[in-house]
Amino acid sequence: MPVDIQDVKQVAEELGGKFNEFKEKNDKRIDALEAEKGKLSGQVDTLNEKLGELDELKTSLEQELAALKRPDGSGTKAASEHKTAFMQFVRKGIDTGLGDLQAKALQIGSDADGGYAVPEELDRSIIELLKDTSPMRQVCNQITVGTPDYKRLVSLGGAGSGWVGETAARPATGTPTLGQIAAFMGEIYANPQATQTSLDDIFFNAEVWLNGEVAREFSEKEGAAFTSGDGVNKPKGFLAYDLVLDDDKTRAFGKLQKLISGTAGGFNGDKIIDLIHSLKAGYRANARFMMTNLTVAYVRKLKDSQGNYLWRPGLEADKPSTLLGYGIVENEDVPDVAADANAISFGDFQRGYTIVDRIGTRVLRDPYTNKPYVGFYTTKRVGGMLVDSQAIKVLTLSAA
Structure with a gap:
């Protein structure tokens, strides 16, 4: 219903x-x-x-x-023909003319290693499903590129300035510093299996099945990588960057500030307030907390000095539950409450972390390896990177 x-x-x-x-x-x-x-x-x-x-x-x-x-986009005629041919390939393995239709729809040919590009409409649907199921995709910046790698320039400041008299000489200031950062990219794969009998069934929605299976598999792997991945053949998660005690005035670019709770495996409301105000005011407007479900259960019991609960339920449509007025993102890839755990993060994740998708999810149909099942070896290139190390703060549950 x-x-x-x-x-x-x-x-x-x-x-x-x-x-x-x-x-x-x-x-x-x-x-x-x-x-x-x-x-x-x-x-x-x-x-x-x-x-x-x-x-x-x-x-x-x-x-x-x-x-x-959400409106359904029908796309261009070329894209529609490509999608129809692709679904014929999924169901029957018939790829006659698919390469030409793919080239017209996407302006690219099939890769040298075989397989076909998923139609753009289907590909973007997969990315949308990933956004629906991945906590990091719900709050982080996402861009789509057509190249295998992605780099961007960031301003590190340093131009310098000063006060002078009306007629005094104007000394030269320092040169502003630009830094280049690159996304940590990797190829993620899934290999969902279906019987040929089910693919032949006209009532079996192959598109929905393939979308759902791939999105579920990708989401589980991506979520962990965007949170704590080591950057080796995968995205580097924000918690994998160096965490230091230095504040924004003295901390080197590319390192996150951590606050210490003062209690091994525990924290109180005062530390949550400290975490909020360690973030500059400009970032707090779009900030939210990130923690696991068990940590949310922990913070529901916290009160301020007047006995008021810090957690508030969202009692209206589109109004999420809040902690001290800020929304909470439940991410099960963040550590639970434990000694020395980086259990709570707070910040503007949209500004702090960028997810990079290379458009062009690819599928290789394999009806031979695991008979009577047909495998769909599906790959996509995805990356992630910290772009603003002042936008995210972390609470570490340590005594000192």
């Missing part, structure tokens, strides 16, 4: 009600006698888990509603 705005409102109301119940039980747990704490603690944990489920359900309904409103 199609999702409508009333479904979102209903879940939001239930979320608000459960949050009130959670606050009541948690407050009683804090104030209770030792004998009662065990029972109340279990009730708080159950309500905390229910809050997480409702929050996730609300977000998922909002995404589904947005998907229903």
Whole structure:
């Protein structure tokens, strides 16, 4: 049954009600006698888990509603013919004329290593599905390039300036410094399998199946790489860059500032406030937190000095739950709460990290290796890089 705005409102109301119940039980747990704490603690944990489920359900309904409103692009005639021929290749392995149609649609030929380029409409649909399922793609800058690698220039400042009298000589200032940064690129692959019988079935939607399988496989690998990948044949994740204690005035470009929680495997509300204000005001307008689901459960219990909860549920459509007024991105590739873990990140990820997609996902059809299954060896080139090391801050759960 199609999702409508009333479904979102209903879940939001239930979320608000459960949050009130959670606050009541948690407050009683804090104030209770030792004998009662065990029972109340279990009730708080159950309500905390229910809050997480409702929050996730609300977000998922909002995404589904947005998907229903998304227009379908029909593309050009050449692109349409290419897509039809490509799906014939997927179902039957017939590639007659596919290379010519591909060249007309994409202005490129088939690679020397074999396989065919996925039609652009289908390719962009895969990227859109990746955005829907990957937390990093939801918040980071994304660009599409037609070359195997990507580089860009960044200004490191250093021009210099000074005060002079009206008639005094004007000394030369320093030369502004430009630096070049390059994306860490790698080729990601998936090899979904389907029987020829299912491909012959006219009711089997091969396009949706291939899109979904590839997007799921790519999303799992990409998410880990964009977060903590080492940059060797894969993107370099933002947490893999050097983390240092130096602030923005003294820190070298390309290194992220980390704050220490003061407690091994723990933190309090004051440290969250410190993390927020370690970020320059210009970055805070579009900033959000990034942490795992278990860490979100941890912060739901935190209060300020007046006894107010720092976490607030999103009680309206398109209004996410917040921590001290900032949205939360749940990323299970970020470390959980543990001693010395880089458990919470905060910043403007749109400005801080860029994901680079090379247009042209490719598919090699293999009906021989794993009979009776037909394999679709699918590859795409993707990269990532930190572009603004002042835009993201990290809280490390260490005693010192």
